[in-house]
Amino acid sequence: MARNPVKLTFDDLKYSVKLKHEEQQPDGTKEYMHPIIKGVSGYALPGQTLFIMGASGAGKTSLLNILSKRISPTASNELSG
Numbered sequence: 001m002a003r004n005p006v007k008l009t010f011d012d013l014k015y016s017v018k019l020k021h022e023e024q025q026p027d028g029t030k031e032y033m034h035p036i037i038k039g040v041s042g043y044a045l046p047g048q049t050l051f052i053m054g055a056s057g058a059g060k061t062s063l064l065n066i067l068s069k070r071i072s073p074t075a076s077n078e079l080s081g
Contacts, residue, residue: 005046008067013040013081015062015071033078036062040081 015037024030037059044050052060065071066079073079 007046008044009042010067011041011081013037013063013066014078015059015066016078018076037066 014035016033016035018031019034020031021029040059040063052063054060062071071077071079
């Protein structure tokens with residue numbers, strides 16, 4: 001059985017979602033982009049365990065969803081990195 005080890009890297013990952021203001025802003029805007037992940041970089045080596053730790057709401061699940069391609073850019077979000 002052949003083994004194909006993979007090194008996963010991600011660099012300057014940013015993810016924002018579009019939210020609505022409760023009231024219209026003075027500049028006329030009703031929506032804004034709320035950052036969920038701000039410039040995250042890292043790597044995971046084959047044969048090693050990777051721990052992702054952080055407070056509730058820190059973006060851990062969003063990060064894993066992005067890395068597994070469960071989240072992709074749409075009209076209601078921005079994804080780069």
